[in-house]
Amino acid sequence: xxxxxxxxxxxxxxxxxxxxxxxxxxxxxxxxxxxxxxxxxxxxxxxxxxxxxxxxxxxxxxxxxxxxxxxxxxxxxxxxxxxxxxxxxxxxxxxxxxxxxxxxxxxxxxxxxxxxxxxxxxxxxxxxxxxxxxxxxxxxxxxxxxxxxxxxxxxxxxxxxxxxxxxxxxxxxxxxxxxxxxxxxxxxxxxxxxxxxxxxxxxxxxxxxxxxxxxxxxxxxxxxxxxxxxxxxxxxxxxxxxxxxxxxxxxxxxxxxxxxxxxxxxxxxxxxxxxxxxxxxxxxxxxxxxxxxxxxxxxxxxxxxxxxxxxxxxxxxxxxxxxxxxxxxxxxxxxxxxxxxxxxxxxxxxxxxxxxxxxxxxxxxxxxxxxxxxxxxxxxxxxxxxxxxxxxxxxxxxxxxxxxxxxxxxxxxxxxxxxxxxxxxxxxxxxxxxxxxxxxxxxxxxxxxxxxxxxxxxxxxxxxxxxxxxxxxxxxxxxxxxxxxxxxxxxxxxxxxxxxxxxxxxxxxxxxxxxxxxxxxxxxxxxxxxxxxxxxxxxxxxxxxxxxxxxxxxxxxxxxxxxxxx
Amino acid sequence: xxxxxxxxxxxxxxxxxxxxxxxxxxxxxxxxxxxxxxxxxxxxxxxxxxxxxxxxxxxxxxxxxxxxxxxxxxxxxxxxxxxxxxxxxxxxxxxxxxxxxxxxxxxxxxxxxxxxxxxxxxxxxxxxxxxxxxxxxxxxxxxxxxxxxxxxxxxxxxxxxxxxxxxxxxxxxxxxxxxxx
Numbered sequence: 142x143x144x145x146x147x148x149x150x151x152x153x154x155x156x157x158x159x160x161x162x163x164x165x166x167x168x169x170x171x172x173x174x175x176x177x178x179x180x181x182x183x184x185x186x187x188x189x190x191x192x193x194x195x196x197x198x199x200x201x202x203x204x205x206x207x208x209x210x211x212x213x214x215x216x217x218x219x220x221x222x223x224x225x226x227x228x229x230x231x232x233x234x235x236x237x238x239x240x241x242x243x244x245x246x247x248x249x250x251x252x253x254x255x256x257x258x259x260x261x262x263x264x265x266x267x268x269x270x271x272x273x274x275x276x277x278x279x280x281x282x283x284x285x286x287x288x289x290x291x292x293x294x295x296x297x298x299x300x301x302x303x304x305x306x307x308x309x310x311x312x313x314x315x316x317x318x319x320x321x322x323x324x325x326x327x328x329x330x331x332x333x334x335x336x337x338x339x340x341x342x343x344x345x346x347x348x349x350x351x352x353x354x355x356x357x358x359x360x361x362x363x364x365x366x367x368x369x370x371x372x373x374x375x376x377x378x379x380x381x382x383x384x385x386x387x388x389x390x391x392x393x394x395x396x397x398x399x400x401x402x403x404x405x406x407x408x409x410x411x412x413x414x415x416x417x418x419x420x421x422x423x424x425x426x427x428x429x430x431x432x433x434x435x436x437x438x439x440x441x442x443x444x445x446x447x448x449x450x451x452x453x454x455x456x457x458x459x460x461x462x463x464x465x466x467x468x469x470x471x472x473x474x475x476x477x478x479x480x481x482x483x484x485x486x487x488x489x490x491x492x493x494x495x496x497x498x499x500x501x502x503x504x505x506x507x508x509x510x511x512x513x514x515x516x517x518x519x520x521x522x523x524x525x526x527x528x529x530x531x532x533x534x535x536x537x538x539x540x541x542x543x544x545x546x547x548x549x550x551x552x553x554x555x556x557x558x559x560x561x562x563x564x565x566x567x568x569x570x571x572x573x574x575x576x577x578x579x580x581x582x583x584x585x586x587x588x589x590x591x592x593x594x595x596x597x598x599x600x601x602x603x604x605x606x607x608x609x610x611x612x613x614x615x616x617x618x619x620x621x622x623x624x625x626x627x628x629x630x631x632x633x634x635x636x637x638x639x640x641x642x643x644x645x646x647x648x649x650x651x652x653x654x655x656x657x658x659x660x661x662x663x664x665x666x667x668x669x670x671x672x673x674x675x676x677x678x679x680x681x682x683x684x685x686x687x688x689x690x691x692x693x694x695x696x697x698x699x700x701x702x703x704x705x706x707x
Numbered sequence: 708x709x710x711x712x713x714x715x716x717x718x719x720x721x722x723x724x725x726x727x728x729x730x731x732x733x734x735x736x737x738x739x740x741x742x743x744x745x746x747x748x749x750x751x752x753x754x755x756x757x758x759x760x761x762x763x764x765x766x767x768x769x770x771x772x773x774x775x776x777x778x779x780x781x782x783x784x785x786x787x788x789x790x791x792x793x794x795x796x797x798x799x800x801x802x803x804x805x806x807x808x809x810x811x812x813x814x815x816x817x818x819x820x821x822x823x824x825x826x827x828x829x830x831x832x833x834x835x836x837x838x839x840x841x842x843x844x845x846x847x848x849x850x851x852x853x854x855x856x857x858x859x860x861x862x863x864x865x866x867x868x869x870x871x872x873x874x875x876x877x878x879x880x881x882x883x884x885x886x887x888x
Contacts, residue, residue, distance in 0.1 A: 182720050185835040196876060200720050203751025251754055295814055307810035333815070340758045354750050 220611025
């Protein structure tokens with residue numbers, strides 16, 4: 142008899158992810174992903190000036206502020222057919238890269254590493270043996286015995302206090318935890334260091350965007366940064382040098398620590414290359430434009446159907462007609478009115494809440510579909526789509542990852558093994574390495590262009606009186622983001638944001654087809670169904686971000702993060 | 708050199724969740740603060756809040772809260788009240804919240820010595836709606852609580868001779884909020 146398990150962190154009053162799985166004979170037999178918050182923020186935008194939209198969309202989500210700002214200005218520029226100056230492209234690209242590097246580091250260490258790393262094994266580790274192990278896999282200079290001992294002391298102090306503090310809610314001692322005390326210590330030491338490097342990446346966003354968490358320097362048609370190499374109040378050479386230094390430090394952490402740790406986890410949990418595949422349709426849009434028109438990009442996009450890498454269809458531009466036409470949103474199992482899938486330009490967001498019912502409606506997330514089918518988005522989609530098209534930078538770091546996993550004693554994975562929970566982590570680390578390299582390239586492109594005497598950062602937008610529509614895309618840390626805008630009489634007539642986690646966390650559609658989270662959980666083995674660590678591993682591998690949420694603090698400390706068995 | 712942060716937390720597009728950023732802007736428009744105090748609209752920062760609070764001496768946050776008390780009640784929480792909230796299951800990056808960030812700062816040994824959360828019980832969190840009357844009525848007492856904490860800790864605050872402009876870009880002109888005296 143199947144049991145249903147609900148994972149629902151109830152302290153957030155709005156807007157979080159809820160997962161329900163049915164477990165039969167120690168394996169997941171059915172799954173539902175839902176979001177508990179109404180996403181109707183887009184309606185606020187109707188009737189406003191399209192040039193102001195980015196200020197509002199930046200508030201959709203407190204974690205991914207920048208990406209919604211960027212997709213929004215791009216949607217208006219697409220509608221107006223407005224080019225932006227090269228300096229503005231480079232500055233935007235540097236902001237997007239720095240934000241993504243920050244986000245990928247936070248995701249691996251602070252949000253998912255402790256699914257694999259058992260902190261309570263760390264007191265048993267030998268710091269000297271750990272330092273030796275570390276030296277054998279990475280040139281990172283901060284793996285000394287002393288640094289590792291300091292990290293171990295932090296855990297010992299928390300454990301000795303009798304309260305587990307920040308570690309109070311982990312699956313310590315779970316039978317699915319497999320790392321040696323030394324590997325646990327090494328990973329934890331990097332968990333602490335990761336806090337420093339994510340902060341450095343954020344500083345880059347802050348310098349260029351003039352503020353974080355909400356950047357101030359965007360404008361439809363470019364950026365608002367004044368460039369003056371000698372002025373402290375503008376983007377000066379001093380600031381550019383500071384940015385270069387920060388990006389170099391972050392790049393070193395990504396390439397020598399994050400990438401290596403992911404390869405080590407993969408080598409030590411090889412069965413997870415065979416778990417968590419799910420939907421094998423992959424979607425990514427091209428991003429990091431390298432010219433004013435947005436006709437050439439650093440990162441390729443496209444679509445893979447059914448895991449067939451050989452059949453990849455590439456997108457020429459970020460607003461490729463194939464992409465524009467293929468996207469619809471289905472609300473059959475979402476709490477909205479409507480009975481047929483709609484294209485985002487004519488999309489509606491009229492709530493019809495009925496309460497959770499797995500057979501009927503059960504989520505506030507709509508179900509986006511690509512040519513009527515679910516698609517997985519995110520770093521894995523981007524890496525597979527790049528690899529399938531022979532993109533040199535993607536191939537370089539993917540091949541490097543395959544070699545590294547094998548060198549640490551794991552299996553020699555093929556790209557096919559990337560259709561998995563571990564594949565999603567590996568792809569995110571591969572993408573981070575690519576971005577770290579591209580950050581340095583785009584810094585140079587910016588400086589070289591300024592050196593030619595080009596200080597231009599902005600083209601003036603002109604709003605037409607007739608109706609126009611546009612789409613602004615961005616390949617965000619969690620995958621394909623698209624903002625769809627309709628402008629009439631210089632005002633916003635309709636606005637829909639199709640966000641990455643909507644693709645991945647989508648509920649079933651009118652054909653009953655599972656969304657990517659749901660499909661990926663089917664058949665997952667569970668050692669202890671009452672402690673569904675394995676479910677969390679796969680859900681976390683997508684880097685879920687539901688909410689764009691309301692964050693009212695709930696001080697009652699009600700029971701949190703429950704796995705409730707029905 | 709900043710040693711204190713006053714942060715408004717909340718999503719300005721979601722009804723009473725805007726109360727933290729609103730109080731923050733009122734403070735900015737009406738008072739002068741010493742250079743050791745920074746005022747920031749933090750939005751809904753999740754784990755990134757850690758970077759804002761590590762190394763501070765004093766932290767004052769204004770946020771909407773859920774409670775059995777009636778909407779508009781101002782509730783003050785000290786550090787221990789917040790640390791008692793156990794960390795949540797990290798299903799998504801929004802889950803880690805104030806208690807997780809403070810616990811992380813504690814683990815790093817650089818948690819602020821003085822922590823005050825000025826909580827205002829919200830009435831509703833619907834997209835696009837203006838602050839409720841109960842939340843607006845709570846703004847005055849919330850500001851008093853912040854000023855009295857700053858004085859207790861010895862920070863310099865002065866009322867401006869004439870209030871600056873209150874920049875609430877997220878409201879429509881017709882929704883412009885009355886400002887308490």
